[in-house]
Amino acid sequence: MLGVGILGAGFFGAYHARAVASVPDTKVVAVCADEMALAEAFAQDHGGRPYSDHRAMLDDKSVDAVAITAPHHLHCRLALDALQAGKHVLLEKPMALSSSECSRIIAAAATSRRKLMVGQIMHFVWPCLVAREILVRGELGRPVTGSSALLKTWMESNRRGWHLDPATGGGMLMTAGIHALDQLVWLMDGRVGSISAAISSSFHDQKADDSAMMLLRFTDGRYGQVASVGFRDGGGRFDIDLVCENGTLRVDPERGVAIGRGGQWTDVPNSRDPQWMQNAVIREWQAMAEAIAQDTDVPVTGEYGRHIIACIEAAMMSAREGRDVKVLA
Incomplete structure (x- = not known):
C-alpha cells in the first residue's frame, strides 16, 4: 500500500x-x-x-x-x-x-x-492523450506551428490573496495560463529557444498579471503562440490548434479532438471526457x-517542469524589456 x-x-x-x-x-x-x-x-x-x-x-x-x-x-x-x-x-x-x-x-x-x-x-487529459497519439502515429505529419489559448474569468470563488501578487507566484499566467503554454510545448514536442511577450494586468487592480500574449520560437525553427487571459467577464475558451504538415488538429478538453482536412473538421471518435479534470x-x-x-x-520530469518555468521567466523579462529573450533552461 x-x-x-x-x-x-x-x-x-x-x-x-x-x-x-x-x-x-x-x-x-x-x-x-x-x-x-x-x-x-x-x-x-x-x-x-x-x-x-x-x-x-x-x-x-x-x-x-x-x-x-x-x-x-x-x-x-x-x-x-x-x-x-x-x-x-x-x-x-x-x-x-x-x-x-x-x-x-x-x-x-x-x-x-x-x-x-x-x-x-494536460499530459494526462484524455483529449490531449488522443491528440498526442495521433501525432505520434504521424498521420498528420509533424506540427509546424500552433496556437494555444486559455481565456477565463479570473476572480473565481477559489481565488486567494496570494494569487494576486507576483511575489507569491500569483497571476493568471502562473496559475492557469501555464496550462496553455504546457500543452503547446508538449504537443509540439520541442524545446523553446526564445520568447517575445506582452504581459499586463488589464482587467483587475492587482500586482500580478491577468493577461499575456506570447510568441514562442522553438530551437528547431518552428514557432507558436500562447494566449493567457483572465477577464472580468466573458465567455471562456481553452483549446489548441496545431497546423501540421498534412492537416490540422484541434484539441479542447470539453469537446474532444477534431482533425481538419479539405477545409472541414471531423470529430475524432471517443475523444471526449466529461470528467476530464478529475480523471x-x-x-x-x-x-x-x-x-x-x-x-x-x-x-x-523535473527537467521538463523547469523548462516551462524558464519559458515564463523569459516571457516576463521580454514584457519588461520589450525584446525577444532566450530561454535559459
Missing part, C-alpha cells in the same frame, strides 16, 4: 485525494494545512491523519509519497523538505517560482533517490504509483 500525504488541504488538494482513493493500493494517510481545523475537515472528507505542521507530517512513517498542492511560493520549500525526508513527491504546477528553485528541487530528488513528478495535468489527476496518480512500484521514470 502506497501511503500518500496531502500538503495543502484546499480546492485542488481534494482532486488529489479523490484520485488517490481511485487508484488501487494507494491511500490518503495524512493531510496538512496551516490551520488544524482545515486539516481536520479535509481528513473527515477524505481520510488520513490531520496535521498543521508539515514537518510533523513528513515524520509520519506511514507517508511514502506526498502531493504538494499548497500556494505557489511554498512549493520549493515543501518539496525540498519532503525529498530530504525521503518521500516521493508529486508537485503541482507551477513547479516553483524560478528555474533556480526548480534546479534545487531536481538536485534534492537526485540526492534522495526519490521520484519527483510535476503535476502538469486526469487519477491518471497522474496511476503513473506516479507505477513509477514508484517499478522504479521507472515518471512521465513529467
Whole structure:
C-alpha cells in the first residue's frame, strides 16, 4: 500500500485525494494545512491523519509519497523538505517560482533517490492523450506551428490573496495560463529557444498579471503562440490548434479532438471526457504509483517542469524589456 500525504488541504488538494482513493493500493494517510481545523475537515472528507505542521507530517512513517498542492511560493520549500525526508513527491504546477528553485528541487530528488513528478495535468487529459497519439502515429505529419489559448474569468470563488501578487507566484499566467503554454510545448514536442511577450494586468487592480500574449520560437525553427487571459467577464475558451504538415488538429478538453482536412473538421471518435479534470489527476496518480512500484521514470520530469518555468521567466523579462529573450533552461 502506497501511503500518500496531502500538503495543502484546499480546492485542488481534494482532486488529489479523490484520485488517490481511485487508484488501487494507494491511500490518503495524512493531510496538512496551516490551520488544524482545515486539516481536520479535509481528513473527515477524505481520510488520513490531520496535521498543521508539515514537518510533523513528513515524520509520519506511514507517508511514502506526498502531493504538494499548497500556494505557489511554498512549493520549493515543501518539496525540498519532503525529498530530504525521503518521500516521493508529486508537485503541482507551477513547479516553483524560478528555474533556480526548480534546479534545487531536481538536485534534492537526485540526492534522495526519490521520484519527483510535476503535476502538469494536460499530459494526462484524455483529449490531449488522443491528440498526442495521433501525432505520434504521424498521420498528420509533424506540427509546424500552433496556437494555444486559455481565456477565463479570473476572480473565481477559489481565488486567494496570494494569487494576486507576483511575489507569491500569483497571476493568471502562473496559475492557469501555464496550462496553455504546457500543452503547446508538449504537443509540439520541442524545446523553446526564445520568447517575445506582452504581459499586463488589464482587467483587475492587482500586482500580478491577468493577461499575456506570447510568441514562442522553438530551437528547431518552428514557432507558436500562447494566449493567457483572465477577464472580468466573458465567455471562456481553452483549446489548441496545431497546423501540421498534412492537416490540422484541434484539441479542447470539453469537446474532444477534431482533425481538419479539405477545409472541414471531423470529430475524432471517443475523444471526449466529461470528467476530464478529475480523471486526469487519477491518471497522474496511476503513473506516479507505477513509477514508484517499478522504479521507472515518471512521465513529467523535473527537467521538463523547469523548462516551462524558464519559458515564463523569459516571457516576463521580454514584457519588461520589450525584446525577444532566450530561454535559459
